[in-house]
Amino acid sequence: MSEVVIDLKGVDYSLGGVSILEGVDLSIMAGDYLAMLGPNGGGKSTLLKLMLGLIRPDRGTIRILGLPPGEAGGRIGYLPQHTHVGLSFPISVLDAVCMGMVRPGFGGIAGLSCSREDREKARRALKRVNLEAHADRALAGLSGGQKQRVFIARALVDNPELLLLDEPTASVDSANRNALLALLTELNADMTIVMVSHDISSLARGVKSVACVNRHVHFHAAPVITGDMYRMTYGTEGGDSCPVELVTHGHVPHRVLGTHDPNCDCEHGCGHSHGGEGE
């Protein structure tokens, strides 16, 4: 398991004269579980789209699974940030998951619908995201969080070698969020995972490495949050923002994500202690 799955060298990307990504070097080995953190507009989704070949870099080279981006389509599972699906598109949940098994090229677009075997695979994928009971319902009738889980099932239905997820836990409730993160850890045994998140607290169990994306990319081979990462992600020097935007009483499951730089924003009180009276 030592082959390089994602390899970016000197990648620049700009949009309308505004630089989005600069001098990105990133090399991800097979079996990794990478969390990409960064602020809105930092270029996280752009980085995923570059890897997928949906957009082209201004400079630099990109190799995905040893191929130029866009040519390994059938071996990658993708969860877009905003699925551009019309609210009333007439499709059943099962058929929507089947879309994840369309083969690349002209061979894949021929034909009427997916095979019995594909449908069985789709049902198994729906079971993994806890939606098997809804397989035959219309997708339009599902809630936002349920739809998100359908799209996750679509991303993993074809047993990809590489899973690229853009904000997988967005609009998913906390019970399903934990189940989902546990599922990703389980899937990581078979596939490389890259997960985009704008929320440091989503740095889940099982994440093996972290990349901070804010025009530049900093790779960290261990799942720790450093003060530098924290500053880069939240873009503040004076410490006027806190990564955990949660105020609550009682029994809160809580993890401490490593110590910040000693010279960083300590007067703000972001050192997280466990919730008071419940402990």
Next chain:
Amino acid sequence: MDILGYEFMQNALAAGVLASVICGIIGSLVVVNRIVFISGGIAHASYGGVGLAFMLGLPVLPVTTAFTVFAALVMALVTLRARERADTVIGAIWAAGMALGIILLDLTPGYNVDLMSYLFGSILAVTRSDLWLMAGLAVLVFCLVLLFFRGFLSMSFDEEFARSRGVPVDFLHCLLIVLVGLCVVMIIRVVGLILVIALLTIPPFIAERRTSSLKSMMIISTVLSVVFTIAGLWISYSLDITSGAAIIAVATLSFFLSLLVPERKA
């Protein structure tokens, strides 16, 4: 029902059914891909083809078909290249095609009584040779959609995801817009180019709210189109009003009635 004994009525019914099948299929794709505006642009630009045919003194349907497919391809390429301003360019081609048609007709000697029939349809004037051409187009459109159905479904459902899977989305996008062009030419005979949009969008809209698969949406739209066309024809005959307008009147009335009936999805 001795009216059915007349050849022009038989032709009109055949043309209506052919156009309905194609409208049901292509109209569904137009609605789910949200390319109604492009379709309107193609329909109006096709008037340039009508003008060209009159000026050159050639058969109208083949010339219009060629011209419309050309205009459709230009629009398809524009929407691929300059996404964010595509609507503006389509608006320009929309108007340019119409203007070209009128100018060419002005330059053509003689008075063209047929002009209105291309704007508002002349289903009762469909000839046997028109029917054969329409049937050929219908078979072509039907086969292409059937052949690439899975591709059209995945592009319509989630274009970005389809691209990430390596689906040739650009090809499918251009193909769909050319098919819309062919479809528009067929329907011009039935309801005219100004009313094409109603027949392309109303039946799929009513169908979409009541089904959970693209296939059944196409079938329901086709059935609705056939009903609207035949009912419109009958009303046009009994009240002696323009057939195209009567067909659209039936369709729009059904559209508003359908809004009152609660939608049901499987």
